[in-house]
Amino acid sequence: MSQQLARGISRKGLDVAFEADEERKSNLILKAQLLREQEMEDEAAAKFAQAAMIEERLSYICEAKGLIEKSFVHRFSAASCWAQAGNFYYAIALCDDLLVCDDLPDRLRQRVHNYAHTLRVRRTQWYTELMLEMTKSEVEASRALN
Amino acid sequence: MEITLDEYRLEDIAFDHRIGAAVLVPFTIVRLRGNTDATEATLTVSLLNVGDASETQRTLRISWSASIASAQPLAVQERTVTEWAAYGVACVVVSLYAGLHVREVAGDGDRFDYWVDDGEREYGLEVSGTMRDDIEARHSAKVRQLRENPYGVDGYVVVVGFATRSVIFSFNRFEEGV
Numbered sequence: 001m002s003q004q005l006a007r008g009i010s011r012k013g014l015d016v017a018f019e020a021d022e023e024r025k026s027n028l029i030l031k032a033q034l035l036r037e038q039e040m041e042d043e044a045a046a047k048f049a050q051a052a053m054i055e056e057r058l059s060y061i062c063e064a065k066g067l068i069e070k071s072f073v074h075r076f077s078a079a080s081c082w083a084q085a086g087n088f089y090y091a092i093a094l095c096d097d098l099l100v101c102d103d104l105p106d107r108l109r110q111r112v113h114n115y116a117h118t119l120r121v122r123r124t125q126w127y128t129e130l131m132l133e134m135t136k137s138e139v140e141a142s143r144a145l146n
Numbered sequence: 147m148e149i150t151l152d153e154y155r156l157e158d159i160a161f162d163h164r165i166g167a168a169v170l171v172p173f174t175i176v177r178l179r180g181n182t183d184a185t186e187a188t189l190t191v192s193l194l195n196v197g198d199a200s201e202t203q204r205t206l207r208i209s210w211s212a213s214i215a216s217a218q219p220l221a222v223q224e225r226t227v228t229e230w231a232a233y234g235v236a237c238v239v240v241s242l243y244a245g246l247h248v249r250e251v252a253g254d255g256d257r258f259d260y261w262v263d264d265g266e267r268e269y270g271l272e273v274s275g276t277m278r279d280d281i282e283a284r285h286s287a288k289v290r291q292l293r294e295n296p297y298g299v300d301g302y303v304v305v306v307g308f309a310t311r312s313v314i315f316s317f318n319r320f321e322e323g324v
Binding site: 019023070108 | 222
């Protein structure tokens with residue numbers, strides 16, 4: 001590495017309990033990703049939801065310790081985990097929480113904004129498709145009865 | 147260019163990193179041993195801006211026990227096996243050559259796969275594996291991707307060529323405006 005100090009996010013002052021939670025949620029995300037690859041969507045969603053709750057907690061701990069950049073990392077990851085668990089409402093709410101933070105860096109603000117926008121669009125598409133599918137299956141069921 | 151032989155026991159990634167890396171071991175073995183019963187594989191590792199020199203080449207022997215070699219990875223697509231095997235190799239090289247710990251899985255849109263740390267600060271780590279011989283082009287693409295990260299952090303890229311038995315491991319500074 002060159003002489004210039006590398007630019008990273010500080011994790012000073014974090015204790016063993018925090019590290020244990022970090023490890024647990026990373027383990028959960030890895031397992032969830034693997035379950036999703038195996039098309040075990042319900043099991044994957046459950047693990048993403050557990051990881052999301054831990055991420056939120058880690059975010060608040062970082063905020064309390066003045067590790068603001070790291071708190072943003074965990075908050076955005078919590079939003080991502082909730083979205084992957086299928087909870088769009090809460091994922092968008094977490095993104096909106098981030099967007100009202102004055103010290104959110106511009107680049108990250110743009111990324112969070114785009115992510116929330118995409119989730120909103122997908123949510124609308126998903127509900128429209130759900131309604132179409134429901135109508136279709138009701139028509140088919142009624143034809144089968146007649 | 148200096149060439150040095152290094153050795154690493156694959157199972158140790160579970161202890162050297164804090165993400166539950168044991169799950170990566172079976173995938174890594176499948177890609178490193180190919181269709182053989184081998185319990186070790188030798189890779190050529192190019193280090194770019196890692197350590198003291200700007201560029202160094204090393205020879206890395208990764209070994210594993212015969213007992214875990216028989217464990218089958220879960221049924222997933224071939225591209226996933228390659229990707230997860232590359233994560234396993236990345237765990238080896240970041241520990242061995244940079245003294246870093248893989249600390250966390252990165253989130254959607256972070257533009258890299260993992261957070262690594264040196265005990266004080268965290269950096270990005272982007273990993274890619276390929277069965278083709280395109281690792282230099284792939285490395286360049288992954289560096290560009292890492293530099294688009296929304297946190298403005300510096301980071302590392304590991305690209306593993308399983309067909310060519312070669313690895314590129316580089317440190318890369320964040321560039322504003324990329």
